[in-house]
Amino acid sequence: MAHDADTPQPGALPEFCLRCSAPIRPGRGEHYEVLVVAVADPHPPVLTEEDLQQDLDQQWRELLSQVEHLSAQEAQNQVYRRVQFPLCQRCFRQWIEDPTGHLPS
Numbered sequence: 001m002a003h004d005a006d007t008p009q010p011g012a013l014p015e016f017c018l019r020c021s022a023p024i025r026p027g028r029g030e031h032y033e034v035l036v037v038a039v040a041d042p043h044p045p046v047l048t049e050e051d052l053q054q055d056l057d058q059q060w061r062e063l064l065s066q067v068e069h070l071s072a073q074e075a076q077n078q079v080y081r082r083v084q085f086p087l088c089q090r091c092f093r094q095w096i097e098d099p100t101g102h103l104p105s
């Protein structure tokens, strides 16, 4: 499993390639540490005329009720994730060319 890069724990990274399980020997220059940062849509919301005619206070209360059961960490995870994981050189070369796994083969 990918390591949550926001709570660093020295030595907690797996010592094997997360994709093929090949052993990773730190310091040998044989692998990559991949850092992925995902941010929820950072653009300002697009408001339509219909949106503006609705009760914004009511919508705000509904939004708050949806997130109030979440912990602070869960709420943060919905808008920002940063993970780190090791890949061997072979897996890295394949992954970096098609990180979403959707290019035709």
Ligand SMILES: [Zn+2]
Residues within 6 Å of the ligand: 017, 018, 019, 020, 021, 022, 087, 088, 089, 090, 091, 092
């Ligand atoms: Zn690998």
